[in-house]
Amino acid sequence: MNESFSKLRTFGSMIPILWRISGTALVVLIALTLAQAFVPIAQLAITSKLVEEAAMLFQGNNGDGMRGVYLLVGLQLALLVSGVLIGAVFKYTQQLFNQRAKLYFDELLSTKVNRLPLSYFDNHLNYDRLQRTSFSMQMQGIGIIFTVLTMIQNLITVVGYMVVLAQFHWLLSLGMLLLVVPMLGSYLYESKALFKLIIRQTPDERMSSFISNLLKSREGAKEIRVFGMASYLIAKWKRIALRNMDRLLSLERKTIGITYGVQMLTVMLLSVMLLFALHTGANGGLAIGQYVALAQALFSSQSLVQGLAQGYSNIHQGLLHANEMLSFIELPEESGGKGDQPFPSPIKQGITVEQLTFHYDGAPNPALNGISFAIRAGETIAIVGDNGAGKSTLAKCLLGLYKPDKGRVAVDGVEYENIEPEGLRNRMSAIFQDFVQFPFPVWENIGLGGIDELGNRDKLRRSSEEANTASFIHKLPQGWDTVLGIQFDGGHELSYGQWQRIALNRAFYREFELIVLDEPTASLDPMTEAAIFENLMKLTSGKTAVFITHRLGSCRFADRILVLKDGCLAEEGNHDELMERNGEYAAMFRKQAGWYTKEWEEQALGV
Numbered sequence: 001m002n003e004s005f006s007k008l009r010t011f012g013s014m015i016p017i018l019w020r021i022s023g024t025a026l027v028v029l030i031a032l033t034l035a036q037a038f039v040p041i042a043q044l045a046i047t048s049k050l051v052e053e054a055a056m057l058f059q060g061n062n063g064d065g066m067r068g069v070y071l072l073v074g075l076q077l078a079l080l081v082s083g084v085l086i087g088a089v090f091k092y093t094q095q096l097f098n099q100r101a102k103l104y105f106d107e108l109l110s111t112k113v114n115r116l117p118l119s120y121f122d123n124h125l126n127y128d129r130l131q132r133t134s135f136s137m138q139m140q141g142i143g144i145i146f147t148v149l150t151m152i153q154n155l156i157t158v159v160g161y162m163v164v165l166a167q168f169h170w171l172l173s174l175g176m177l178l179l180v181v182p183m184l185g186s187y188l189y190e191s192k193a194l195f196k197l198i199i200r201q202t203p204d205e206r207m208s209s210f211i212s213n214l215l216k217s218r219e220g221a222k223e224i225r226v227f228g229m230a231s232y233l234i235a236k237w238k239r240i241a242l243r244n245m246d247r248l249l250s251l252e253r254k255t256i257g258i259t260y261g262v263q264m265l266t267v268m269l270l271s272v273m274l275l276f277a278l279h280t281g282a283n284g285g286l287a288i289g290q291y292v293a294l295a296q297a298l299f300s301s302q303s304l305v306q307g308l309a310q311g312y313s314n315i316h317q318g319l320l321h322a323n324e325m326l327s328f329i330e331l332p333e334e335s336g337g338k339g340d341q342p343f344p345s346p347i348k349q350g351i352t353v354e355q356l357t358f359h360y361d362g363a364p365n366p367a368l369n370g371i372s373f374a375i376r377a378g379e380t381i382a383i384v385g386d387n388g389a390g391k392s393t394l395a396k397c398l399l400g401l402y403k404p405d406k407g408r409v410a411v412d413g414v415e416y417e418n419i420e421p422e423g424l425r426n427r428m429s430a431i432f433q434d435f436v437q438f439p440f441p442v443w444e445n446i447g448l449g450g451i452d453e454l455g456n457r458d459k460l461r462r463s464s465e466e467a468n469t470a471s472f473i474h475k476l477p478q479g480w481d482t483v484l485g486i487q488f489d490g491g492h493e494l495s496y497g498q499w500q501r502i503a504l505n506r507a508f509y510r511e512f513e514l515i516v517l518d519e520p521t522a523s524l525d526p527m528t529e530a531a532i533f534e535n536l537m538k539l540t541s542g543k544t545a546v547f548i549t550h551r552l553g554s555c556r557f558a559d560r561i562l563v564l565k566d567g568c569l570a571e572e573g574n575h576d577e578l579m580e581r582n583g584e585y586a587a588m589f590r591k592q593a594g595w596y597t598k599e600w601e602e603q604a605l606g607v
């Protein structure tokens with residue numbers, strides 16, 4: 001009962017969505033469905049009459065001659081023509097509705113995904129769910145409406161047939177009803193089992209499509225060739241794909257027996273009903289026209305009942321998908337936070353981090369463990385530490401992308417939680433290790449940093465001078481209008497370092513109060529790196545900046561250095577203070593410095 005209620009609720013929640021997609025199309029579809037349902041019933045009545053008239057005509061007993069027959073044939077023709085017309089309009093409206101729905105759901109999915117907290121992407125279960133949801137939205141979500149419409153149509157026709165049959169003998173209507181029940185059961189079983197399988201197969205499906213895409217991708221092409229991994233990866237993909245196929249076929253074997261067994265029963269029941277009708281006819285209970293109409297009703301009702309049962313199971317499956325989709329839509333959004341205070345702009349005191357702890361879902365240890373420090377307004381801070389020390393996680397917390405599990409991050413004393421989310425976003429800028437390479441023109445690649453000034457060529461030019469990208473942009477084949485990357489026709493590929501400079505320019509194109517640069521110069525040549533860091537001071541003057549780096553030489557540009565170790569703040573101070581302290585930082589710095597100076601010479605000499 002509870003389950004049925006929740007299905008009804010799901011269906012109820014779908015209706016406003018379908019209405020939003022296109023109310024007019026929905027109304028037209030419903031009207032046409034109802035009209036279509038009555039066509040076969042009318043056909044049946046005409047057939048019965050026509051056969052009677054024809055029988056009399058053939059026996060030479062028809063007083064009216066051909067007049068009555070012409071009328072009936074004319075009516076039949078009119079019905080057939082209207083059936084065809086209704087079908088054509090229905091098909092077009094359905095296509096229109098489908099296209100609009102695809103657009104609607106694609107937009108809904110992209111919008112929703114981008115409103116979810118970043119931490120949503122840290123859990124593999126969410127990737128599975130996302131994959132299923134996009135499948136649900138594309139394939140099944142709106143399918144329900146057409147299934148329901150077809151079912152209503154079939155139901156009206158079947159009931160109409162039953163009324164016609166009941167006029168001949170009530171047992172015939174009962175027999176027809178008996179056809180429905182077992183069929184419904186078998187289709188229902190099949191659809192439930194299929195949905196369970198879809199849930200179970202999602203991780204495998206994702207893995208197999210990941211490998212299959214990798215095998216065809218530009219990113220994978222180099223390593224796959226160098227390491228000769230192609231056959232290994234194909235075999236790995238095939239193993240998973242075969243496993244999926246086996247599961248599907250095993251389900252098919254299971255359900256096929258049940259479904260087709262039920263169909264055999266139905267066919268037998270149909271034959272019994274026909275025999276019964278013949279018997280009744282032989283005893284004078286049925287005229288020839290009635291018998292023909294009855295046979296027609298029985299045969300076409302078999303496919304109608306089948307459609308009804310299939311529709312029922314499709315609805316069941318569609319509702320499960322719709323439920324998945326609705327629960328995704330209802331996921332709490334990032335902007336659902338309670339913050340309503342404006343971002344303190346310009347920052348006067350600075351940013352304070354108190355007892356910040358952050359734990360990734362399912363990770364054994366916290367990535368950040370009770371970190372506290374303060375950044376003064378306008379200060380440039382370097383964060384250093386080993387791989388996995390927690391630097392990028394801290395950067396994301398400073399950007400407000402992750403909410404702390406414990407502790408707080410505040411700007412000028414206002415906790416991030418209490419700041420209006422849009423205000424927080426608008427006042428921050430960043431560049432990440434895995435920045436996006438947009439296959440768009442240069443101006444758009446940079447302009448996206450400040451959407452409001454996206455096409456402001458003067459500002460773009462000024463910003464590229466400041467960010468030191470102007471010199472190489474001018475050398476591109478179409479200058480600012482050069483499309484970057486070779487994914488699309490006419491694109492021009494950049495080196496990774498050049499891409500990074502474009503991404504840096506994008507970060508500085510924004511009007512920001514705080515900028516976080518996660519390894520901003522990792523792929524840059526030493527000259528460019530030095531130029532960027534010297535420039536960084538100018539670009540960030542009066543602004544608060546945090547950069548993560550593994551090249552400790554660049555820390556000399558920072559006012560202060562934070563050293564992270566295993567998610568904790570191990571040391572804090574400027575370069576000289578930390579060298580004097582002779583701790584983690586000093587050890588790391590000496591190691592790196594050694595690469596270039598004494599150790600290098602010693603190693604070269606074999607000392």
Ligand SMILES: Nc1ncnc2c1ncn2[C@@H]1O[C@H](COP(=O)(O)OP(=O)(O)OP(=O)(O)O)[C@@H](O)[C@H]1O
Pocket residue numbers: 121122360361363367385386387388389390391392393394
């Ligand atoms: N999405 C995630 N889910 C679970 N654990 C994660 C996730 N991302 C990072 N971690 C873990 O959190 C810890 C800190 O990772 P983080 O990326 O912050 O380190 P990092 O100091 O930036 O490293 P690197 O110098 O290699 O970039 C690591 O132990 C890492 O394994």
